Amino acid sequence: WQGIENGTGNTQYSGTVTLGTALSGSSYTLNDTARGAHKTYNLNRATSGTGTLYSGSDDVWGNGSASNTETAAADAHYGAALTWDYYKNVQGRSGIRGDGVGAYSRVHYGNAYVNAFWDDSCFCMTYGDGTSNTHPLTSIDVAAHEMTHGVTSNTAGLNYSGESGGLNEATSDIFASTVEFYANNSSDVGDYLIGEKIDINGNGTPLRYQDKPSKDGASKDSWYSGIGSIDVHYSSGPANHFFYLLSEGSGTKTINGVTYNSPTSDGLPVTGIGRDKAALIWFKALTTKFTSTTNYAGARTGALAAAGELYGTTSAEYKAVQDAFAAINVGA
Ligand code: ASN
Numbered sequence: 449w450q451g452i453e454n455g456t457g458n459t460q461y462s463g464t465v466t467l468g469t470a471l472s473g474s475s476y477t478l479n480d481t482a483r484g485a486h487k488t489y490n491l492n493r494a495t496s497g498t499g500t501l502y503s504g505s506d507d508v509w510g511n512g513s514a515s516n517t518e519t520a521a522a523d524a525h526y527g528a529a530l531t532w533d534y535y536k537n538v539q540g541r542s543g544i545r546g547d548g549v550g551a552y553s554r555v556h557y558g559n560a561y562v563n564a565f566w567d568d569s570c571f572c573m574t575y576g577d578g579t580s581n582t583h584p585l586t587s588i589d590v591a592a593h594e595m596t597h598g599v600t601s602n603t604a605g606l607n608y609s610g611e612s613g614g615l616n617e618a619t620s621d622i623f624a625s626t627v628e629f630y631a632n633n634s635s636d637v638g639d640y641l642i643g644e645k646i647d648i649n650g651n652g653t654p655l656r657y658q659d660k661p662s663k664d665g666a667s668k669d670s671w672y673s674g675i676g677s678i679d680v681h682y683s684s685g686p687a688n689h690f691f692y693l694l695s696e697g698s699g700t701k702t703i704n705g706v707t708y709n710s711p712t713s714d715g716l717p718v719t720g721i722g723r724d725k726a727a728l729i730w731f732k733a734l735t736t737k738f739t740s741t742t743n744y745a746g747a748r749t750g751a752l753a754a755a756g757e758l759y760g761t762t763s764a765e766y767k768a769v770q771d772a773f774a775a776i777n778v779g780a
């Protein structure tokens with residue numbers, strides 16, 4: 449029997465947080481029994497295997513510094529819990545498969561490994577420690593991005609190449625930001641940037657920008673006929689841009705201290721409907737309209753169908769979906 453406990457995580461990116469843990473005998477473990485028994489393991493720089501389940505004699509995890517082996521675990525465990533809570537409480541989905549069963553996280557993958565990834569075969573997500581092993585890729589948005597790959601894989605199953613691959617990547621970014629806003633964490637406030645906490649470029653800039661994806665130097669702001677040939681982390685750009693425009697509208701806007709300036713390819717303005725409604729539309733499209741081969745044109749059809757079911761085809765929400773797709777050069 450494993451008792452449900454509330455531990456304390458001293459994270460690197462999100463301050464001091466509550467973690468779901470378990471007490472077994474006299475040992476606490478990073479086993480989130482209230483969230484499908486999602487667990488967090490220490491790979492200790494290995495690149496295979498499950499690693500060692502985090503355990504200890506007290507229920508305090510990490511000290512806010514990457515040099516403490518528990519810190520990345522606290523961040524990863526927290527990010528997984530937030531993502532679980534978002535899908536369950538907002539989207540009505542219990543776990544990645546919708547069956548109430550948790551996945552697991554592995555931290556400290558490899559040496560100075562600068563990536564994180566979801567793997568269907570282990571039903572787990574894995575995090576490197578970043579440059580110089582000082583910036584583990586365990587921020588809220590990265591955790592939500594990786595966990596969302598599991599959700600996409602178990603719903604639409606968007607193939608990870610061509611236009612569907614870009615939509616797969618964008619879906620992970622869309623819920624990365626959505627979960628970050630949902631967390632309402634004062635140390636890691638919500639934004640439409642991906643990876644702004646992990647200093648992946650070494651100069652403090654984020655990995656991706658949803659208001660204007662081309663700011664990263666490689667992503668595209670709008671659809672064009674050859675977009676299926678570029679890397680999925682760049683062909684995601686138009687769908688990320690669509691989500692920003694649908695949520696916040698075009699032009700300049702400051703949210704939580706970050707100023708965005710989102711252009712439209714057709715030069716026409718888009719009036720946002722708010723990120724909560726935008727996320728409901730995208731989730732409904734992902735889980736009930738998209739298939740493994742959905743492309744940008746199909747995403748438009750699917751998102752419009754979802755918006756129509758949620759808000760009606762004569763609604764402002766439906767028109768905003770039309771306008772936001774026109775703004776990324778999809779549809780009329
Ligand atoms: N971090 C990347 C992603 O989630 C890893 C990859 O490209 N496989 O997309």
Ligand code: ZN
Nearest residue numbers: 593597617620
């Ligand atoms: Zn991804």
Ligand code: CA
Nearest residue numbers: 589641642643
């Ligand atoms: Ca972010």
